[in-house]
Amino acid sequence: NAGVTQTPxxxxxxxxxxxxxxxxxxxxxxYMYWYRQDPGMGLRLIHYSVGEGTTAKGEVPxxxxxxxxxxxxFLLGLESAAPSQTSVYFCxxxxxxxxxxxxxxxxxxxxxxL
Amino acid sequence: xxxxxxxxxxxxxxxxxxxxxYCNSSSVFSxxxxxxxxxxxxxxxxxxxxxxxxxxxxxxxxFQFGDARKDSSLHITAAQPGDTGLYLCAANTGNQFxxxxxxxxxxIP
Numbered sequence: 001n002a003g004v005t006q007t008p009x010x011x012x013x014x015x016x017x018x019x020x021x022x023x024x025x026x027x028x029x030x031y032m033y034w035y036r037q038d039p040g041m042g043l044r045l046i047h048y049s050v051g052e053g054t055t056a057k058g059e060v061p062x063x064x065x066x067x068x069x070x071x072x073x074f075l076l077g078l079e080s081a082a083p084s085q086t087s088v089y090f091c092x093x094x095x096x097x098x099x100x101x102x103x104x105x106x107x108x109x110x111x112x113x114l
Numbered sequence: 115x116x117x118x119x120x121x122x123x124x125x126x127x128x129x130x131x132x133x134x135x136y137c138n139s140s141s142v143f144s145x146x147x148x149x150x151x152x153x154x155x156x157x158x159x160x161x162x163x164x165x166x167x168x169x170x171x172x173x174x175x176x177f178q179f180g181d182a183r184k185d186s187s188l189h190i191t192a193a194q195p196g197d198t199g200l201y202l203c204a205a206n207t208g209n210q211f212x213x214x215x216x217x218x219x220x221x222i223p
Contacts, residue, residue: 004156031209033211035213040123040215041215042116042118042120042202042213042214042215042216043157043202043204043213044213045210045211045212048209048210048211050209056209058210059210059212090156090157092156097209098145098206098209099143099144099145099146099147099162099204099205099206099211100145100162100164102147102159102162103147103157103159103204103211105155105156105157105158106156107154107155107156108154108155108156
């Protein structure tokens with residue numbers, strides 16, 4: 001089973017460039033999440049989706065947009081990349097919401113903004 | 115301001131020693147999760163605790179949820195090099211998830 005797959009795994013951008021990170025899950029999960037992980041900060045929720053066609057803001061949404069046109073895919077976009085967005089980005093999915101459901105994570109996308 | 119504070123931030127111990135990691139908050143949660151993350155990978159769920167005072171054991175790992183459901187601890191007995199990793203606690207309010215700052219554990223053979 002592939003689980004949660006993130007592409008690309010690494011990317012270097014220049015300030016002002018745009019890009020889209022793709023997350024795909026094959027577990028038929030309803031909920032999907034995008035996090036960023038920075039040293040000493042743990043994981044912080046950027047945006048999430050509770051089902052196909054829905055999105056909602058998390059703790060740190062500024063500078064990012066998301067879309068969930070298909071249930072299995074969750075896209076994270078950076079319209080105009082800034083050095084402060086250098087981070088490791090993780091996508092996760094869960095069958096349902098709430099704190100009792102396990103979240104299944106991808107292996108991350110390492111993004112550097114120069 | 116972090117909703118979940120973990121301590122210690124870093125821990126380096128010898129194989130065979132015991133250790134405890136703490137996750138504290140001023141908020142009350144209906145449940146709390148512990149994850150372990152290895153370098154280059156995403157976090158993997160270890161356990162979910164849902165009842166105040168609950169104790170769960172996973173082989174040499176013992177997880178406890180505080181009576182007031184504001185804090186939790188992870189105790190590892192006779193640590194092994196395979197326990198090395200980043201340990202994260204996580205809790206939710208509604209659909210929003212918050213992770214702790216993490217405890218980076220290194221077990222030296």
